[in-house]
Amino acid sequence: xxxxxxxxxxxxxxxxxxxxxxxxxxxxxxxxxxxxxxxxxxxxxxxxxxxxxxxxxxxxxxxxxxxxxxxxxxxxxxxxxxxxxxxxxxxxxxxxxxxxxxxxxxxxxxxxxxxxxxxxxxxxxxxxxxxxxxxxxxxxxxxxxxxxxxxxxxxxxxxxxxxxxxxxxxxxxxxxxxxxxxxxxxxxxxxxxxxxxxxxxxxxxxxxxxxxxxxxxxxxxxxxxxxxxxxxxxxxxxxxxxxxxxxxxxxxxxxxxx
Amino acid sequence: xxxxxxxxxxxxxxxxxxxxxxxxxxxxxxxxxxxxxxxxxxxxxxxxxxxxxxxxxxxxxxxxxxxxxxxxxxxxxxxxxxxxxxxxxxxxxxxxxxxxxxxxxxxxxxxxxxxxxxxxxxxxxxxxxxxxxxxxxxxxxxxxxxxxxxxxxxxxxxxxxxxxxxxxxxxxxxxxxxxxxxxxxxxxxxxxxxxxxxxxxxxxxxxxxxxxxxxxxxxxxxxxxxxxxxxxxxxxxxxxxxxxxxxxxxxxxxxxxxxxxxxxxxxxxxxxxxxxxxxxxxxxxxxxxxxxxxxxxxxxxxxxxxxxxxxxxxxxxxxxxxxxxxxxxxxxxxxxxxxxxxxxxxxxxxxxxxxxxxxxxxxxxxxxxxxxxxxxxxxxxxxxxxxxxxxxxxxxxxxxxxxxxxxxxxxxxxxxxxxxxxxxxxxxxxxxxxxxxxxxxxxxxxxxxxxxxxxxxxxxxxxxxxxxxxxxxxxxxxxxxxxxxxxxxxxxxxxxxxxxxxxxxxxxxxxxxxxxxxxxxxxxxxxxxxxxxxxxxxxxxxxxxxxxxxxxxxxxxxxxxxxxxxxxxxxxxxxxxxxxxxxxxxxxxxxxxxxxxxxxxxxxxxxxxxxxxxxxxxxxxxxxxxxxxxxxxxxxxxxxxxxxxxxx
Ligand SMILES: Cc1cc2nc3c(=O)[nH]c(=O)nc-3n(C[C@H](O)[C@H](O)[C@H](O)COP(=O)(O)OP(=O)(O)OC[C@H]3O[C@@H](n4cnc5c(N)ncnc54)[C@H](O)[C@@H]3O)c2cc1C
Ligand code: SF4
Ligand code: FES
Numbered sequence: 092x093x094x095x096x097x098x099x100x101x102x103x104x105x106x107x108x109x110x111x112x113x114x115x116x117x118x119x120x121x122x123x124x125x126x127x128x129x130x131x132x133x134x135x136x137x138x139x140x141x142x143x144x145x146x147x148x149x150x151x152x153x154x155x156x157x158x159x160x161x162x163x164x165x166x167x168x169x170x171x172x173x174x175x176x177x178x179x180x181x182x183x184x185x186x187x188x189x190x191x192x193x194x195x196x197x198x199x200x201x202x203x204x205x206x207x208x209x210x211x212x213x214x215x216x217x218x219x220x221x222x223x224x225x226x227x228x229x230x231x232x233x234x235x236x237x238x239x240x241x242x243x244x245x246x247x248x249x250x251x252x253x254x255x256x257x258x259x260x261x262x263x264x265x266x267x268x269x270x271x272x273x274x275x276x277x278x279x280x281x282x283x284x285x286x287x288x289x290x291x292x293x294x295x296x297x298x299x300x301x302x303x304x305x306x307x308x309x310x311x312x313x314x315x316x317x318x319x320x321x322x323x324x325x326x327x328x329x330x331x332x333x334x335x336x337x338x339x340x341x342x343x344x345x346x347x348x349x
Numbered sequence: 350x351x352x353x354x355x356x357x358x359x360x361x362x363x364x365x366x367x368x369x370x371x372x373x374x375x376x377x378x379x380x381x382x383x384x385x386x387x388x389x390x391x392x393x394x395x396x397x398x399x400x401x402x403x404x405x406x407x408x409x410x411x412x413x414x415x416x417x418x419x420x421x422x423x424x425x426x427x428x429x430x431x432x433x434x435x436x437x438x439x440x441x442x443x444x445x446x447x448x449x450x451x452x453x454x455x456x457x458x459x460x461x462x463x464x465x466x467x468x469x470x471x472x473x474x475x476x477x478x479x480x481x482x483x484x485x486x487x488x489x490x491x492x493x494x495x496x497x498x499x500x501x502x503x504x505x506x507x508x509x510x511x512x513x514x515x516x517x518x519x520x521x522x523x524x525x526x527x528x529x530x531x532x533x534x535x536x537x538x539x540x541x542x543x544x545x546x547x548x549x550x551x552x553x554x555x556x557x558x559x560x561x562x563x564x565x566x567x568x569x570x571x572x573x574x575x576x577x578x579x580x581x582x583x584x585x586x587x588x589x590x591x592x593x594x595x596x597x598x599x600x601x602x603x604x605x606x607x608x609x610x611x612x613x614x615x616x617x618x619x620x621x622x623x624x625x626x627x628x629x630x631x632x633x634x635x636x637x638x639x640x641x642x643x644x645x646x647x648x649x650x651x652x653x654x655x656x657x658x659x660x661x662x663x664x665x666x667x668x669x670x671x672x673x674x675x676x677x678x679x680x681x682x683x684x685x686x687x688x689x690x691x692x693x694x695x696x697x698x699x700x701x702x703x704x705x706x707x708x709x710x711x712x713x714x715x716x717x718x719x720x721x722x723x724x725x726x727x728x729x730x731x732x733x734x735x736x737x738x739x740x741x742x743x744x745x746x747x748x749x750x751x752x753x754x755x756x757x758x759x760x761x762x763x764x765x766x767x768x769x770x771x772x773x774x775x776x777x778x779x780x781x782x783x784x785x786x787x788x789x790x791x792x793x794x795x796x797x798x799x800x801x802x803x804x805x806x807x808x809x810x811x812x813x814x815x816x817x818x819x820x821x822x823x824x825x826x827x828x829x830x831x832x833x834x835x836x837x838x839x840x841x842x843x844x845x846x847x848x849x850x851x852x853x854x855x856x857x858x859x860x861x862x863x864x865x866x867x868x869x870x871x872x873x874x875x876x877x878x879x880x881x882x883x884x885x886x887x888x889x890x891x892x893x894x895x896x897x898x899x900x901x902x903x904x905x906x907x908x909x910x911x912x913x914x915x916x917x918x919x920x921x922x923x924x925x926x927x928x929x930x931x932x933x934x935x936x937x938x939x940x941x942x943x944x945x946x947x948x949x950x951x952x953x954x955x956x957x958x959x960x961x962x963x964x965x966x967x968x969x970x971x972x973x974x975x976x977x978x979x980x981x982x983x984x985x986x987x988x989x990x991x992x993x994x995x996x997x
Binding site for chain 2: 107108123124126127128130131132134135137138140141142144145146147149151152153154155156157158159160161174177181183185206207210212213214216217220221222224225226227228229230231232233234235236237239240241242243246247249250253254256257280281284286287
């Protein structure tokens with residue numbers, strides 16, 4: 092049986108471009124089926140706005156199954172809303188009650204400038220990956236895959252970290268807008284694997300330095316991990332810090348040898 | 350050699366499959382292909398549109414070779430391409446399990462799975478390079494599943510009797526795409542690739558019969574810009590969203606391929622679309638997309654419906670004798686792993702009969718009770734945990750306690766831009782890779798073979814074939830963006846987008862998309878027949894004229910406007926939808942995903958017509974979407990035996 096939720100008051104952030112000041116706009120949803128996802132609720136609202144000759148609310152989304160990392164939204168102050176371990180697109184209206192007020196805002200962080208309404212620019216994440224978030228292995232030269240055995244626990248731990256979808260909720264949830272969980276996750280994924288060892292310290296150093304150009308610094312609040320839809324563990328930050336320290340040390344040694 | 354037809358292949362549709370025995374063709378091609386020497390590669394500019402598996406792997410590999418590459422994506426980051434959503438796995442003929450797999454077995458499975466409507470030479474090459482893909486991706490750090498000894502693990506997928514599927518939990522597409530994205534990112538960092546994100550291709554520029562470049566629209570500013578290059582690669586994905594409801598990401602669209610089609614690229618087999626058997630059934634009218642439950646679930650899940658029409662007990666209360674495990678009953682050799690088209694139709698027939706389950710009676714059960722009993726819950730959790738969680742989040746039911754409900758949904762499109770062996774379209778200099786081309790899967794793609802094909806095209810095919818195409822252009826000048834044709838095409842695009850804003854009707858682009866999708870699904874979905882298709886060919890144009898007079902796009906052409914973006918995409922879906930129905934109507938046979946009700950056995954299996962339809966249908970644009978011209982590329986089979994597909 093399908094049920095519905097009624098009389099929802101939405102306070103939606105509208106901002107007409109990066110330079111605009113922006114303000115909340117209030118809309119009432121009289122009734123919506125609780126099978127609808129949160130973004131489908133916004134679709135319905137947008138259809139209504141177009142019907143009223145108004146501009147639709149701009150928001151980022153694509154896969155709608157929690158894997159592409161495109162959707163965002165602070166929902167009542169929580170990155171990706173109230174449901175733990177999931178993205179906004181996976182949130183369903185059954186998580187809300189009749190007469191609820193829902194405040195919907197974009198990610199707020201200096202490194203993620205607002206483009207319009209609820210859409211932000213997360214390109215800083217790409218710049219960090221470009222600085223070192225890869226294993227150098229040009230096409231064609233790879234040895235047979237089973238020549239590099241990877242112990243299952245190592246493969247599993249690497250996979251846990253690699254599950255990051257690059258959504259930016261960690262940054263949005265952090266009081267300092269730090270990106271340590273995102274960067275730690277990528278460094279951990281690659282630095283745990285045997286294939287990643289050759290560039291291990293170079294990678295850690297390059298990525299952390301690039302991160303520091305864009306993002307605030309981590310003061311161990313742990314909000315990031317709590318907001319993370321993939322529940323990436325804070326351990327990745329510890330590994331990143333350890334490898335970064337070793338990198339600085341090793342590089343100093345190399346410099347002194349010159 | 351089986352040569353059933355004496356009909357000619359159209360002169361533009363020469364496949365250029367090299368001579369020699371099937372197993373030697375690709376080596377022969379590489380041995381004879383023209384090369385561009387390393388220092389000359391910098392002189393060539395290549396445009397790659399799309400950063401999914403096919404595009405990211407192509408752009409990275411071409412830049413590593415030394416070409417100057419411009420990569421385009423409408424996404425905010427290359428990592429968001431729809432490939433990210435693939436769950437189940439990727440095939441490769443590694444035979445690591447020692448269970449009898451080989452290149453030729455993967456080749457045969459793919460040809461048979463595609464119901465003998467694909468090109469042997471391409472498919473064989475795909476099977477050959479599949480083994481290199483796994484090596485390449487492991488080297489990139491893709492955390493594939495491992496055995497306790499540290500070696501790679503495999504699972505099996507529909508349409509195969511060996512375990513050749515490599516996987517990374519239920520997130521194989523994500524991990525492969527991140528691998529290719531990281532390789533691409535390295536090149537972006539090094540300056541080998543320039544990235545244009547949130548930038549949509551809106552047209553292709555052809556000068557003197559050759560692809561000269563593209564026109565793009567910056568999604569953030571609405572600005573139209575021309576880009577010239579020596580070669581253009583379209584790796585822009587499939588067109589499953591023509592159906593509105595599909596498992597594709599919301600923004601997948603046909604625009605790039607359709608623009609290429611309108612500029613002279615033939616569009617092949619548009620009616621070959623794949624319906625995936627295991628998706629979560631539609632729950633209500635607000636539904637914006639359907640969610641796939643990986644086919645890998647069929648390794649351990651058993652598919653059934655109740656035997657009684659008036660069944661109203663909960664699933665676990667229905668005793669064995671009142672259950673119909675219909676796939677095991679109908680296809681004992683493959684059972685729950687029967688190929689996608691066959692499994693989907695079997696489910697549809699039972700639901701149509703009234704035996705469906707769930708509140709809307711629009712699904713069948715996929716039951717893990719037996720697997721949990723046999724393997725224990727921890728093993729099932731290890732294998733499918735994240736899929737179970739995803740199901741619970743969407744459907745609000747826990748699959749450990751009650752069976753999942755599933756139903757077929759549009760998932761993949763085998764049709765696409767016609768390409769030759771070199772992946773070149775009928776426009777010289779324009780290439781198509783990944784799901785955007787038509788080449789390898791015939792009428793039905795096997796599970797875990799799309800990721801394989803995308804990466805094969807991008808990593809191991811295009812780098813060779815593009816060099817072969819570029820070598821003769823060395824030191825010749827090609828038209829730049831100052832050529833008047835670029836300006837002309839830019840102006841056309843400007844007029845088109847302004848046109849959507851000017852209609853000022855009453856209905857949103859989404860409204861039209863939904864209505865169009867329903868028509869295509871009803872008449873050109875899992876089953877098709879002449880009556881329905883003819884009806885579609887009058888109803889789609891009628892709705893299309895409504896679109897042109899009653900569309901409403903709010904906002905302006907400057908700055909980001911998602912409603913305007915959508916209008917352009919829906920416009921192209923209308924024209925494509927017409928062609929899909931026309932293609933389905935003219936293909937008077939049933940084969941794989943194309944099931945014409947008129948052509949079936951008494952048991953309801955597809956009946957092919959090899960006498961008249963053992964060919965690729967490639968459509969030429971004539972300026973009017975209702976009057977495309979049909980061309981044929983005849984298919985010949987040297988190795989595979991044309992046979993009735995049987996999975997019994
Ligand atoms: C839910 C789901 C699960 C799947 N699971 C599997 C699986 O387990 N195994 C398997 O083998 N296959 C699977 N598939 C199929 C497979 O994922 C796709 O066929 C494949 O990833 C397509 O890759 P691609 O590189 O061709 O295109 P995509 O990944 O779709 O990339 C298209 C790219 O083109 C860009 N683009 C498109 N149009 C334009 C334009 N006009 N301008 C600029 N850029 C443009 C996009 O931004 C994007 O970067 C699955 C598909 C779905 C829907
Ligand atoms: S670490 Fe988590 S919250 Fe941060 S980007 Fe990755 S998935 Fe999103
Ligand atoms: S839309 Fe892809 S993760 Fe939400």
